[in-house]
Amino acid sequence: MNKYPIGLQDFGKIRRDGFLYIDKTQLIYNLIESGNYYFLSRPRRFGKSLLLSTIKEIFNGNKKLFEGLWIHDQWNWEQTHPVIHLRFSQIAYKELGLIEAISRELDFLAKEFDIQLVEDNLALKFRELIRKAAKKGRVVILIDEYDKPITDYLEDLEKVEENRSVFKSFYSVLKDADEYIRLLLITGVSRFTKVSIFSDLNNLNDITIHRSYATIAGITQQELESNFAEEITEMQQRQPDLLSKLKFWYNGYAWHEDAERVYNPFSILKYMDGRDFRNYWFQTGTPTWLVKHMKESGEFEFENIHIDEIALGNLNVEHFSSLPVLFQTGYLTLKGYDTDAELYKLGYPNKEVEDSLNDALLSAYRNVYPASNSVAVTTDLGKALKSNDIPQMIKALDVILSTIPYDHWRAESESIFHIIVHLSFKRLGLDVRSEVHSSTGRCDILVFTDKYIFAIELKLNGTAQTALDQIFDKGYLRSYQLDARKKIAIGINFSSEKRSVEEFLVKEIE
Numbered sequence: 216m217n218k219y220p221i222g223l224q225d226f227g228k229i230r231r232d233g234f235l236y237i238d239k240t241q242l243i244y245n246l247i248e249s250g251n252y253y254f255l256s257r258p259r260r261f262g263k264s265l266l267l268s269t270i271k272e273i274f275n276g277n278k279k280l281f282e283g284l285w286i287h288d289q290w291n292w293e294q295t296h297p298v299i300h301l302r303f304s305q306i307a308y309k310e311l312g313l314i315e316a317i318s319r320e321l322d323f324l325a326k327e328f329d330i331q332l333v334e335d336n337l338a339l340k341f342r343e344l345i346r347k348a349a350k351k352g353r354v355v356i357l358i359d360e361y362d363k364p365i366t367d368y369l370e371d372l373e374k375v376e377e378n379r380s381v382f383k384s385f386y387s388v389l390k391d392a393d394e395y396i397r398l399l400l401i402t403g404v405s406r407f408t409k410v411s412i413f414s415d416l417n418n419l420n421d422i423t424i425h426r427s428y429a430t431i432a433g434i435t436q437q438e439l440e441s442n443f444a445e446e447i448t449e450m451q452q453r454q455p456d457l458l459s460k461l462k463f464w465y466n467g468y469a470w471h472e473d474a475e476r477v478y479n480p481f482s483i484l485k486y487m488d489g490r491d492f493r494n495y496w497f498q499t500g501t502p503t504w505l506v507k508h509m510k511e512s513g514e515f516e517f518e519n520i521h522i523d524e525i526a527l528g529n530l531n532v533e534h535f536s537s538l539p540v541l542f543q544t545g546y547l548t549l550k551g552y553d554t555d556a557e558l559y560k561l562g563y564p565n566k567e568v569e570d571s572l573n574d575a576l577l578s579a580y581r582n583v584y585p586a587s588n589s590v591a592v593t594t595d596l597g598k599a600l601k602s603n604d605i606p607q608m609i610k611a612l613d614v615i616l617s618t619i620p621y622d623h624w625r626a627e628s629e630s631i632f633h634i635i636v637h638l639s640f641k642r643l644g645l646d647v648r649s650e651v652h653s654s655t656g657r658c659d660i661l662v663f664t665d666k667y668i669f670a671i672e673l674k675l676n677g678t679a680q681t682a683l684d685q686i687f688d689k690g691y692l693r694s695y696q697l698d699a700r701k702k703i704a705i706g707i708n709f710s711s712e713k714r715s716v717e718e719f720l721v722k723e724i725e
Contacts, residue, residue: 299356382412524557
C-alpha cells in the first residue's frame with residue numbers, strides 16, 4: 216500500500232522516502248515552457264507548496280528524483296538555474312515585522328548562492344540578489360503564500376495597508392528584470408487586485424481560472440483511480456459504491472467552467488489513511504474573521520450565486536465582500552458560466568465543504584462559534600423531520616434556540632429565527648430553500664425529503680394561525696401539487712420574550 220504524504224510539502228523528501236506522488240510534471244512542463252510570469256491562487260491544503268518545491272527540483276537539475284515521472288525523459292537536466300524560493304509562511308514577520316523578516320530571508324538565500332549583499336533598502340536588496348544570482352544563469356523566482364502577511368491581519372486594516380505597501384515596493388523590482396528571470400511563479404490563497412500589490416507587474420499572467428492549468432493542483436478522477444487502485448479495489452469489496460461516495464464527499468472543485476473537477480488532495484489522503492468518511496476540511500479551520508463578517512452581513516445561503524469575473528478575482532479589504540473570499544478559500548467553486556451575461560455560477564463543491572461552512576455559520580448565529588460545533592444539537596431535528604414528527608421537530612428547534620447564550624440573544628426581528636432554522640436543516644444535508652418566490656409571495660422556508668415537502672412560515676410575536684394561513688393564501692405549495700411526496704404546511708410563532716417557540720400549527724395537504 217502507499218505511504219501517504221499527509222502534511223508533506225517537500226518534493227525531495229516525498230520522492231526520496233517513497234511517499235506517494237501524483238505526477239503533475241507534464242502540466243508543470245507545459246507551464247514552464249509556455250511563459251515566464253505567473254500567478255496562481257488555490258485554497259489551502261491544495262498542493263501549492265508542493266508544486267513550487269517540484270519546480271525548484273526541476274531547475275536544480277535533480278534528475279534522479281524524477282525517475283518514473285513524465286518529465287524524466289523530456290527535460291534537459293544539464294541546464295540548471297538558480298532558484299530564489301521565498302516561503303512567507305516560514306518567515307518571522309509577526310515577530311520581526313515584514314521588512315526585517317524579508318530582509319533576513321534574502322540574506323539567508325544569498326548565503327546559499329555564496330553571494331554578499333550590500334544594499335540596505337529591501338527592494339534594492341531583492342534586485343541585487345536577483346542580478347547577482349543571475350550571473351549563474353537566469354533565475355527562477357518561486358514565491359509561496361505571498362498573501363499570508365496580509366490575510367493574517369484582515370481585522371487590522373492599518374497593518375494590512377502597511378504590509379501591502381511593503382509588498383508593492385518589493386515586487387516593483389521585478390518589472391524591469393526580464394533579462395534576469397527565467398520563471399516567476401507567485402502563489403497564494405487570495406487574489407488581491409493588481410492595483411493594490413502587483414500594479415507594476417502588468418505582464419503577470421493570472422492562471423487561477425485557466426483551462427490548461429485547472430488541474431495542476433488537486434486530484435482528478437483518473438489520478439484517483441490509478442494512484443489508489445489497490446486501496447479502491449480492497450474497499451469496494453465492502454463498499455461497492457465507494458467511488459460515488461468519494462465524489463459526493465470530496466470532489467467538485469473547478470477552476471474553469473469546462474475543466475474536469477478535482478478532489479481536495481488533503482481530504483483524499485486523510486480518507487485513504489483512515490478509511491472513514493469524515494469532515495477533514497473542518498479540521499483545517501474556517502477563518503473566524505470570515506464567519507464573523509458573514510454573520511454581520513446576514514449572509515447564510517450560498518447556492519446558485521452569480522458573480523462576474525472582475526468581482527470574483529478581487530479581494531478588497533476596504534470594501535470587503537464574502538463571495539470572492541469564499542471562492543478563493545475553496546468554500547465555493549465554479550458551477551458554470553453564462554456566456555451571454557458573462558457571469559460565473561458558484562456553489563458548494565461537495566458535502567465536506569458545505570457541512571463545514573454551514574456548521575460554522577450556525578454556530579456563529581447561535582453565538583457559540585468557534586468554541587462549539589452544531590452537529591449534536593441538530594441530530595434530533597433531522598430525525599423528527601424525516602419521520603414527519605412535527606411536535607418533536609419543534610422541541611428540537613427549541614433546544615437549538617436554548618443553546619444561544621443569554622448575553623448574546625438578539626431577537627429584534629424574525630430573521631435570526633429564519634436563519635437558524637434554515638441552517639439547522641441545511642447542516643443535516645437536507646434540501647432547504649429560503650425565500651422561495653411564487654406568483655403571490657415568498658415562502659420563508661421549503662424543506663424537501665424523500666417522502667415530504669414542508670412549507671414553513673415563521674412569525675415573531677404574532678400567531679401560528681397567521682403563519683399557517685399565509686402558506687395557503689399565497690399558495691406556497693401549489694407549484695408542487697403534481698409531486699408525489701406528501702405536502703405539509705407548518706406555521707410557527709416565536710416569542711422574543713420567552714426566547715422559544717410559543718406555538719405552532721400543522722396541516723397536511725390532501
